[in-house]
Amino acid sequence: MAPGPDLLLQMYAGMLRVRLFEERVRELFANGRLPGFLHTSIGQEACAVGACAALRADDYVLSTHRGHGHLIAKGGALRGLMAELYGKANGVCHGKGGSMHLADASVNYLGANGVLAAGCVLAPGVGLSIKRRGSAQVVVTFFGDGAANRGPFHEGVNLAAVWTLPVVFFCENNRWASSTASSLSAAGGSIAARAAGYGIPGETVDGNDVLAVWEATTRAVLRARRGEGPSLIEARTIRWVGHFEGDAQAYRTKAEVEEGRRTDPLARLGRLLEARQLLDAAHAGRIRAGVVAEIDDAVAHAETSPLPAPQDALADLFASYPWSR
Amino acid sequence: MAPGPDLLLQMYAGMLRVRLFEERVRELFANGRLPGFLHTSIGQEACAVGACAALRADDYVLSTHRGHGHLIAKGGALRGLMAELYGKANGVCHGKGGSMHLADASVNYLGANGVLAAGCVLAPGVGLSIKRRGSAQVVVTFFGDGAANRGPFHEGVNLAAVWTLPVVFFCENNRWASSTASSLSAAGGSIAARAAGYGIPGETVDGNDVLAVWEATTRAVLRARRGEGPSLIEARTIRWVGHFEGDAQAYRTKAEVEEGRRTDPLARLGRLLEARQLLDAAHAGRIRAGVVAEIDDAVAHAETSPLPAPQDALADLFASYPWSR
Amino acid sequence: MGDALNLALREEMRRDPRVYCIGEDIVLGLPFGVTKGLVDEFGPERVLNAPISEAAIVGSAMGAAVTGLVPVVDMHFADFVTCAMDEVVNQIAKSRYMFGGQLDCPLTLRMPYGIGRSGGGHHSNSVEAWFVNTPGLKVCIPSTPADARGLLKTAIRDPDPVLVFEHRGLYRVTGEVPEAETPVPLGAADVKRPGRDVTVIATARMVHASLEAARRLAEEGVEVEVVDPRSLVPLDREALALSVRRTHRAVIAEEGPMRASVGAWLAWVIMEDCFDDLDAPIVRVAAPDVPIPFSPPLEGFVTPDADDVVAAVRQTLK
Amino acid sequence: MGDALNLALREEMRRDPRVYCIGEDIVLGLPFGVTKGLVDEFGPERVLNAPISEAAIVGSAMGAAVTGLVPVVDMHFADFVTCAMDEVVNQIAKSRYMFGGQLDCPLTLRMPYGIGRSGGGHHSNSVEAWFVNTPGLKVCIPSTPADARGLLKTAIRDPDPVLVFEHRGLYRVTGEVPEAETPVPLGAADVKRPGRDVTVIATARMVHASLEAARRLAEEGVEVEVVDPRSLVPLDREALALSVRRTHRAVIAEEGPMRASVGAWLAWVIMEDCFDDLDAPIVRVAAPDVPIPFSPPLEGFVTPDADDVVAAVRQTLK
Ligand SMILES: Cc1ncc(C[n+]2csc(CCOP(=O)(O)OP(=O)(O)O)c2C)c(N)n1
Numbered sequence A, B: 001m002a003p004g005p006d007l008l009l010q011m012y013a014g015m016l017r018v019r020l021f022e023e024r025v026r027e028l029f030a031n032g033r034l035p036g037f038l039h040t041s042i043g044q045e046a047c048a049v050g051a052c053a054a055l056r057a058d059d060y061v062l063s064t065h066r067g068h069g070h071l072i073a074k075g076g077a078l079r080g081l082m083a084e085l086y087g088k089a090n091g092v093c094h095g096k097g098g099s100m101h102l103a104d105a106s107v108n109y110l111g112a113n114g115v116l117a118a119g120c121v122l123a124p125g126v127g128l129s130i131k132r133r134g135s136a137q138v139v140v141t142f143f144g145d146g147a148a149n150r151g152p153f154h155e156g157v158n159l160a161a162v163w164t165l166p167v168v169f170f171c172e173n174n175r176w177a178s179s180t181a182s183s184l185s186a187a188g189g190s191i192a193a194r195a196a197g198y199g200i201p202g203e204t205v206d207g208n209d210v211l212a213v214w215e216a217t218t219r220a221v222l223r224a225r226r227g228e229g230p231s232l233i234e235a236r237t238i239r240w241v242g243h244f245e246g247d248a249q250a251y252r253t254k255a256e257v258e259e260g261r262r263t264d265p266l267a268r269l270g271r272l273l274e275a276r277q278l279l280d281a282a283h284a285g286r287i288r289a290g291v292v293a294e295i296d297d298a299v300a301h302a303e304t305s306p307l308p309a310p311q312d313a314l315a316d317l318f319a320s321y322p323w324s325r
Numbered sequence C, D: 001m002g003d004a005l006n007l008a009l010r011e012e013m014r015r016d017p018r019v020y021c022i023g024e025d026i027v028l029g030l031p032f033g034v035t036k037g038l039v040d041e042f043g044p045e046r047v048l049n050a051p052i053s054e055a056a057i058v059g060s061a062m063g064a065a066v067t068g069l070v071p072v073v074d075m076h077f078a079d080f081v082t083c084a085m086d087e088v089v090n091q092i093a094k095s096r097y098m099f100g101g102q103l104d105c106p107l108t109l110r111m112p113y114g115i116g117r118s119g120g121g122h123h124s125n126s127v128e129a130w131f132v133n134t135p136g137l138k139v140c141i142p143s144t145p146a147d148a149r150g151l152l153k154t155a156i157r158d159p160d161p162v163l164v165f166e167h168r169g170l171y172r173v174t175g176e177v178p179e180a181e182t183p184v185p186l187g188a189a190d191v192k193r194p195g196r197d198v199t200v201i202a203t204a205r206m207v208h209a210s211l212e213a214a215r216r217l218a219e220e221g222v223e224v225e226v227v228d229p230r231s232l233v234p235l236d237r238e239a240l241a242l243s244v245r246r247t248h249r250a251v252i253a254e255e256g257p258m259r260a261s262v263g264a265w266l267a268w269v270i271m272e273d274c275f276d277d278l279d280a281p282i283v284r285v286a287a288p289d290v291p292i293p294f295s296p297p298l299e300g301f302v303t304p305d306a307d308d309v310v311a312a313v314r315q316t317l318k
């Protein structure tokens, strides 16, 4: 199983899009343009992009508090996302969600989540409706190494396994849950190893190698499409930046971040593409320029879009109105 | 590791005490003497008795909705228990708890539980306080095969493992969660196998063999006392009666109950004791007579004890009063 | 009322193939018989016995609801919703709003609840107040078989999440159920007994206790009007106000505890809408603020009943 | 207020070696700095960074509390108590009662909560009503550094479980904190500003909004009395009634939603205690019944503020 040239280039562009988007929102946040809390996925792009590259457009994704990358990789429009981060009226959730609480139904991205591991129990239900339709779709639910210690991980994996549902449980293990080391909070030292207890495949991959991620996810996805049930993937990666913007990171060494930069998934794929003569500096420059233009456009769009009217806070509660009582 | 004659006889009497107690409360329930819901552990006595025989008096037990056996095996007085099942004022919880919600602090039985698997997360805290005291006590938390599918199982085992706490997770797998087969609800088919994912020992034992249960628990308890952390034991057993009193058991075959009776843990230990010439019919008769007398006494005590005064419903809420506001 | 709920489930499952039931032991219809026999008509694909995994049961229902199915979740005992609290209040309740209306979440949570038969501390609680306090959920609470059938049907058809609180002491209550399929709309209170002297606003089992109280008080010449809101969110404020404006006196009867409960809120609603019409303070009937004890005399003491309603009505007339 | 809470933790940890803190990222004092530096004085044995396992964090705290330790749990955000709801309401709240008083459960749950800074749907909720509605828990809610320190100390010393709701918008609020260790008793309201015309009963951030409103109204000659209950369970009904009996008018201001909330209950309490003293209907200030939105104008719209209190006071004077 190996991705063809188009897919490789697509993944390269995809990772670059996530990287530059996240760098831009960090900048915008630092400049006070974005309200709320912000968690970016810089350094972890291979997870989102490798996993989503294994999906069809009609497959579903459930995401996390660190979810911009998943949405972008799933094909979400940058305009709607950026406007949402700005809290604008034409944000994908009309400004009601924000970074941690947004969804984009148009690409079957069923939601970031402010509650860790919540997606693990939503996923089996998505799998159930897929199974009932017989549509051979799959759902990927992302969660962190920290989240894997919550009960819903257990309940969701068990339910998906016992009902043979088309779910891929994708753990992005970036070594830390905020300031708490995974090694001090996940007993046994391996999330993937937990799969055996449920009789499903569990696999650890280098989460900084987009090909490895793509391959593992493709295996899991094909299995799910064949009706053979869920899989658990643990992708080991490194976040280059703070847990949230403003995090002083007193809990970890500079060496770790340097290790992250050394194993940069984007540069790594770039080198591979160059070695295969699929990419040269000029081409890379064009890709970058295209991505930058997209992001510039999204920022300009968001900057010039109106804020919601205050009383719109009362809209969107229920399908039918009035329900003020 | 083998129990001496005294312990064997003690376990025999213990199982008999549980068996006859449960049979009596079934009878009392059928005769309308006991309010509420009733779950008995007939057929499963080797689990409670084998496990508790491996404990010191100052060790702790956390129990379940099917908890009479655990309390009796831990040394709880039958009078307080029986009076509680009657809802009498001198029940061990003054009639406030009842079968599913009672505790007996005098023997460190920290509570039956109306919520499945709740004990799995209470246990690490008990372990924490033991560790802080350095008292080499342990805590055993019982739960069913059904309860093992709840999130607290995962969170509790993981926490106890990562903090190396003196906890024994004891799963009584009686094949059914109410009317739902364990095989259709626990993925992977083995609860014990889940231990590996947390890097702790997991062991399946014949839960109808009190010696096997005692041995496995003793291993786990010694490990915990040595400060090496938790273990998971899965004891396979069979409940002879309905899930609750009144359960028509349409979900299972008569053959299963017959299998249970064939593998009767009490008769099995009786045969072993006879073979070793530790027990003969006369001795067995004396033991039974003693247990029956104890139970008769508990029933008489409960029957003649007063019900609580209605307004006692307002007592015991907080340590200090008045808190009516 | 159990049969009426069973009928509603059958009717809705026949009408809409997307509807399915999920819960613990529901194939056999445990613990209260409401889902009994459904599996024979609809098969195990649509009547799902789940593992003991409340978070996954409720969470998966949302996952299914936002992707095209219409789940009806049986909570077994409402007490165990605590094991899926995040899924109900953070995921389900907020999914439409937080996501700017992109996702429908047509999901019904059936909540068997209430005091009775020495259920004890973990099997007797009235937790409806928490969900009335959680924006994004609709909440209803039937007292009769007809209302139960009609409200459950409406709940299942609603594009939003609806909690149906079913008092487990009412499953055996009988009453007329119309031949025709008659959904009861949310937000429509019902006058269960007309009367001119005092309005008693009561839910679920307390409706029956209030009717009993009304019968007794009628013998003394006091005409009590018993109004059943039937749905709490949305609430039919007009109907409640209309009654109180005529009687000038109100009693609010519920089975939950006193503090921060539905009854406290209804008292405020009446005060806001009818302050000038009230001739006496509103009197509340509710359980004292203690967990529900096991022993019959203790349980009896904390359970609000017809005597309590009679006393409350008398107090408003003082 | 954050520093005052930190001081209270230090004082109590010094006083009683059984006291320990547990939560997510509390060693570094994330997210709000309250536990910062404690590890340096008390070591990692007493300042425990737990895995992301709310049920186990809260459940284990109960296990520890009933066997001799005195845990102080940091919920990180009160929103996440939903992930440990069973542990709080079925286990912790009921342990003393159900077991007939056999077990002490001296446990404190610190609940950072509230709207602000575009926290969004899962990071802004006011959930205190659920716990006021749950018998067996004590609930307090400080508005000033001195109260925060005093109440947290009392909570830790209390043999029963106490929830301390700390509004995250108040952590940086400054104020005098007495030199001496002065625990604030539960069940003692505090008049934050005396006044003769209207009583405003307010909690946490709304105390500050109400004081601001009072200053503005004073310029128009309206003297508002701001009463802070400080603890909700137990509640100082006498103090509230005393004030309303003098002013004859009451406003109740909270940040939670309107329905089945603490404010609704307090309105009923006032009505019950002071019906004949009221010259106008009680007016409530609360958030509308929607989840808390992200975008600043939306968030601003749903956040009750001084303007709302001013308007409410005016309404009682109409
Ligand atoms: C249930 C829950 N508990 C706590 C938090 C607060 N919180 C947000 S992110 C985070 C760390 C998450 O770690 P991990 O799952 O490894 O994901 P990562 O941030 O590393 O991507 C914490 C504790 C939360 N959002 N939800």
Ligand SMILES: Cc1ncc(C[n+]2csc(CCOP(=O)(O)OP(=O)(O)O)c2C)c(N)n1
Pocket (backbone or CB within 6 Å): B065, B066, B114, B115, B116, B143, B144, B145, B146, B147, B148, B172, B174, B176, B177, B178, B243, C024, C052, C054, C076, C080, C083
């Ligand atoms: C959290 C929770 N969910 C559901 C129930 C209802 N219930 C009581 S016992 C039971 C079956 C339990 O099965 P298992 O854990 O295997 O224990 P067993 O009854 O076989 O001893 C169920 C579903 C409950 N008490 N608690």
Ligand SMILES: [Mg+2]
Pocket (backbone or CB within 6 Å): A144, A145, A146, A172, A173, A174, A175, A176, A177, A178
């Ligand atoms: Mg992480």
Ligand SMILES: [Mg+2]
Pocket (backbone or CB within 6 Å): B144, B145, B146, B172, B173, B174, B175, B176, B177, B178
């Ligand atoms: Mg079982």
